[in-house]
Amino acid sequence: MKGFNKKLPWLVIAAFTLAFMLGNGQVQASEMTRGENIMRFYGEVMPMSAGAQQNQIWFFGPTTPDGNGEHGGGTWAWAQSTGTLTLTNLTLISDAFTAIAFIGDAAIVLNGANHIESTFVLGGQSTAIFGDGNITLSGSGSLTAIAAGGSESDDTIAIYSEGDVIVESGITVNAVGGSGGVGTSAGIASWGNVIVNGGTVTSSGGTAPDSRGIMGNLNMDGNGVVFASSTDTVVRNNGILFDGNSGTVYGNVTLEMDLTIPNGYTLTVPSGTTIVNNAAINNSGTINNLGTINNVGGGTIIGNPPVGDGAVLVPTPPTGIADITSAITAMFAFLAISAVLWGFVLRGKLRRVKA
Numbered sequence: 220m221k222g223f224n225k226k227l228p229w230l231v232i233a234a235f236t237l238a239f240m241l242g243n244g245q246v247q248a249s250e251m252t253r254g255e256n257i258m259r260f261y262g263e264v265m266p267m268s269a270g271a272q273q274n275q276i277w278f279f280g281p282t283t284p285d286g287n288g289e290h291g292g293g294t295w296a297w298a299q300s301t302g303t304l305t306l307t308n309l310t311l312i313s314d315a316f317t318a319i320a321f322i323g324d325a326a327i328v329l330n331g332a333n334h335i336e337s338t339f340v341l342g343g344q345s346t347a348i349f350g351d352g353n354i355t356l357s358g359s360g361s362l363t364a365i366a367a368g369g370s371e372s373d374d375t376i377a378i379y380s381e382g383d384v385i386v387e388s389g390i391t392v393n394a395v396g397g398s399g400g401v402g403t404s405a406g407i408a409s410w411g412n413v414i415v416n417g418g419t420v421t422s423s424g425g426t427a428p429d430s431r432g433i434m435g436n437l438n439m440d441g442n443g444v445v446f447a448s449s450t451d452t453v454v455r456n457n458g459i460l461f462d463g464n465s466g467t468v469y470g471n472v473t474l475e476m477d478l479t480i481p482n483g484y485t486l487t488v489p490s491g492t493t494i495v496n497n498a499a500i501n502n503s504g505t506i507n508n509l510g511t512i513n514n515v516g517g518g519t520i521i522g523n524p525p526v527g528d529g530a531v532l533v534p535t536p537p538t539g540i541a542d543i544t545s546a547i548t549a550m551f552a553f554l555a556i557s558a559v560l561w562g563f564v565l566r567g568k569l570r571r572v573k574a
Contacts, residue, residue: 276316276319277313277318277320279297279322279325280322280323281299285297291309291312291334293306293310293331294306295307302325302326303328304319304325304326305327306328306329306333306360307330308330308332310333311334311336312336313337314337315337316339316344316346318335318336318337319335320348322352323352324350324353324354324382326354327348327362329356329357329358329359329361332363333360333361333362335362337365337366340368344374344376345366345375346366346375346377346378347364347365347378348377350381351380351381351382352382353384353411355387356385357387357388358390364377364406365397366396366397368397375397375405376396376405376407376408377394378407378408380410380411381409382409382411383409383411384409384413385414386417387417387418388416388443391476392418392422393421394422394423395425396423396424396425401428402427402429403431403434404426404429405424405431406424407420409435411436414440415438415439415445415458416440416443417443418444419444419476419478420447421445421446422446422447423447424448424449431447431450431451432446432447432449433447433451435451436451436452436453437452437460439455439458441457441458442473444458444459444461445461446466447462448463450462455467456470457469458472459472459478459486461486465484466484466487468489468510469492472493472494472495473494474494474496476498477500478498479501479503480500480501480502480503480504481503482504483504484505485504485506486505486506486507488508488512489510490529492510493513494513496514496515496519497515497518498517499518499520502523502524505526507526508526508528509529510529511529511531511532512531514533
């Protein structure tokens with residue numbers, strides 16, 4: 220991956236290895252200190268001196284015991300056997316060079332709205348989430364990851380992995396790179412692949428000389444939606460990709476989550492492709508429909524209607540509802556006819572009585 224300085228991963232691994240050796244394989248938070256920076260595995264924040272509350276790095280790895288706790292208005296839980304960190308409405312803001320670091324493959328399960336940020340502004344690299352293996356994001360919530368950076372920063376990358384970054388269905392990820400002064404800025408960077416199987420990903424770089432939304436190989440092979448300020452190599456099998464302000468549908472995509480198209484953005488549905496819309500498309504931009512948009516279930520388009528000569532299909536009532544409606548209509552018709560006939564019968568009886 221061109222442009223990224225690899226000093227940060229080696230610093231992280233060196234610190235982890237040293238702490239591992241000192242702790243005979245059981246790393247404790249107190250053994251992972253560097254000045255006022257807290258490199259902690261689990262438990263409550265353990266500042267080494269007053270004012271060090273924010274200077275923390277959360278480490279998780281194969282030797283990290285199970286743990287859970289509360290922080291930043293939310294909760295976290297680590298499962299050692301599966302390498303899974305579950306975040307629920309958690310906010311973590313650290314002025315260390317990274318906020319969360321993983322050793323080995325790891326999974327992050329998102330519940331509710333979560334915010335992870337590194338405000339590190341000195342020389343070197345700044346990342347919100349770092350991993351030296353694969354990082355898999357899943358769940359039903361959202362994640363905002365920010366690497367703030369500053370004028371002296373080398374690289375500012377919100378989510379960085381030496382393996383793959385994998386995004387599964389049902390989540391929303393917003394990754395924002397900072398104002399790296401002399402190096403690289405990116406929302407997501409991977410030395411492997413950025414694999415989007417589902418969900419919605421918004422990834423943007425900052426104001427560095429080399430600024431990109433997604434650095435590395437982006438692989439879209441599901442129903443995911445990606446908004447990237449720019450990309451490198453892209454495998455466009457299936458999904459919706461906005462590269463800058465221009466978006467394109469690849470393959471046949473089923474929208475699982477609401478999609479918002481901002482003002483000034485254009486989404487093209489090419490001929491031969493289909494969007495199966497089971498959500499809400501909030502369109503403040505332009506949808507150039509040359510293919511098919513099939514609104515099913517509660518699927519709807521709000522705002523600007525699509526343009527182009529493609530088809531827009533609307534939901535039809537379920538068979539059961541149609542049958543019930545027909546039955547009710549028939550019943551009222553029968554009652555109306557019966558009332559008329561009964562009226563004739565009564566008139567005939569009255570005439571015979573008078574006679």
